[in-house]
Amino acid sequence: MNTEVGKVYLVGAGPGNPELMTLKALRILEKAEVILYDALLDSSFLEYFPSSSIVHYVGKRAGQHSATQEEIQDLIIRYSLQGKTVVRLKGGDPFVFGRGGEELLTLRKHKIPYEIIPGVSALSAGSSGAGFPLTHRGLSRQVLIMDGHTVLQEDTDWKWFAEFKGTIALFMGTSSIVQISKKLLDNGASSLLPVALVENASLKNQKTTVTSLGKIIEEGLSKQSSGPGIIYIGPVVHLIGENPELDIQGFASQGEEL
Ligand SMILES: C[S@@+](CC[C@H](N)C(=O)[O-])C[C@H]1O[C@@H](n2cnc3c(N)ncnc32)[C@H](O)[C@@H]1O
Known part of the structure; x- marks a missing residue:
């Protein structure tokens, strides 16, 4: 029996399209003896799992029991x-x-050898898929990533967020976007600030909806699919359009210092 401790790889699979998995991730998958995987959106990922490997699905899927973080760490x-x-x-x-981060700390605590393989985050898959940059000279020099689940529960400095000159990327925020928009507007953000919701980034059914903070308060912002969605708030969203120069000038003329 092999009593040596096995190496653990924390591997980023990318935003859901296997084509966006890295070569390194693919090579590591080929030698995996055990695979614990999340909801990966595209089932063709399973083709890359060696047939001899022990496979555990540990992700969250509506109506099904999902493993707790502690159970996942125990399995690893x-x-x-x-x-x-x-x-x-x-x-x-x-x-x-x-x-x-929690998995990393557990591995360190148990002195298990590990390696982290980065993946393409929805952060960049969403903006690339929709066709606008996260940063753009003169429009946005900083990006803030925000968790829509907890931001309304915590002691958030909304004034600071409302004054943020850059791009806000909101993960897990589709159910809280109306409340978040209201908080931003109440704290001085422009109602013209454009917002993009990108659903199923990188997949065939990717869809982008463009709106503004003001319109969200009037009309809401609903997902069109059951897949994941990432929301971007900031002037870079104007660069999606056919004639972005006009939109940018219109936005800048509202007195925004970009
Ligand atoms: C628990 S977070 C995981 C984020 C992941 N680690 C990453 O780097 O993209 C899940 C959230 O990521 C976003 N997300 C993940 N994949 C996405 C995709 N293909 N399209 C749009 N948003 C996505 C959604 O906001 C979703 O609620």
């Missing part, structure tokens, strides 16, 4: 202590709202 440790090469395959990048 248990298989590693059996000497197996373990791949923890996670959506997007493991260290962007993926609880990869």
Whole structure:
């Protein structure tokens, strides 16, 4: 019996289209003995799992029991202590709202050898897919990533967010966007500030909806699919349009210092 501790790889699978997985992720998957994977959106990922590997689905899917973070970490440790090469395959990048940090700390605590393989995050897949940059000279020099689940529960400095000159990328925010828009407007953000919702980034059914903070208060902003959605708030969203120069001038003339 192999009593050596097996190496654990925390691997970013990218935003859902297997074509956006890195070569390194693919090579590591080929030698995996155990794979623990999240909801990966495109089932063709399963083709890349070796047929000999032990596979556990540990993601969240509506109406089904999903493993708790503690159960996932216990499984990783248990298989590693059996000497197996373990791949923890996670959506997007493991260290962007993926609880990869908790898995990393557990591995360190148990002195298990590990490697982190970054993945293409929805952060960049959404903006690339929709066709606007996250930063753009004269429009946005900074990007803020925000968790829409907790931002309304915490002691958030909304004035600071409302005055933020850059691009806000809101993960897990489709159900709280109306409240978030209201908080931003109440704290001085422009009602003309454009907003884009990108659903199913990188997949065939990707869809982009463009609106503004003001319109969201009047009309809401609903997803058109059951897939994940990422929301961008900031002037870079104007660059989606056919004639972005006009939109940018219109926005800048509202007195925004860009
Ligand atoms: C738990 S977070 C995981 C983020 C992931 N680690 C990453 O780097 O993209 C899940 C959220 O990411 C966003 N997301 C993930 N994949 C997406 C996709 N293909 N299209 C749009 N948003 C996505 C959504 O906001 C979703 O609620």
